[in-house]
Amino acid sequence: MFDRDVDYPTAVASYDDDGLDAAIEWCVQHMEDGDMLTVWTALKSNLGNCPKLERLVHRNSNVEHVTGRGGGYIRGKGPVLMAWADMDDIGKLMRFGGRATRALCVIPAYDEAVRPWVSAVRPQVLGDGSAWEGAVPELDPVVVEAMKGLTLTVNHNNTISAGYEKDMVVSALLALHDAGIEMDGAGMQGWALAHGWSGKNPERLAKYVDDINVGKRPRCRPVLREDYIGRLRSRAAGGE
Incomplete structure (x- = not known):
């Protein structure tokens, strides 16, 4: 028998300028010497929809972009910033990169896509947190x-x-x-x-x-x- 609880820091960020800035800063704060910051998107082309994340990847040697379509393998230990993700994506990350993940920040594809995960994990809220203020029914x-x-x-x-x-x-x-x-x-x-x-x-x-x-x-x-x-x-x- 063993404890399978997620034991690394987690955060959820709004997809706006404040949320993006806070998400990047949060991930950087959770980096240690030799770490790689991984930016995850479902498709390679998704990165081009966000110039700020695209610049982050292309201008920093310790930032890597991986895609769910490409398997989603996390090659370097460090924090992961998942952009426009849902719960199925989080499951894939945990399978192929869970041991390498030092911290996880999720920018949801849309609020309902991760609401049950947010309710269960209670991540730190970055940016506009109004989406998470409503009560979420608890499991029996x-x-x-x-x-x-x-x-x-x-x-x-x-x-x-x-x-x-x-x-x-x-x-x-x-x-x-x-x-x-x-x-x-x-x-x-x-x-x-x-x-x-x-x-x-x-x-x-x-x-x-x-x-x-x-x-x-x-x-x-x-x-x-x-x-x-x-x-x-x-x-x-x-x-x-």
């Missing part, structure tokens, strides 16, 4: 306990689309649904990212939840004890 405590158990049980190097990992995840989600416990796919995806799930697994988790919420029942082999929901409820109530 029983769902949180289920997510904690899955985080410790599944092999995160494997996909949750097949094998034992799928059986565990889908069995748990179906049990929660059948017990009448409300599940929020996007919220659970944000929680998963905050607790070390990476690659496409957070995205696949949300898809399972959304499918189950509309009545679909993904196939799986039952692998849970009969008292699974009762034990989750006990933990949520502080009984274990």
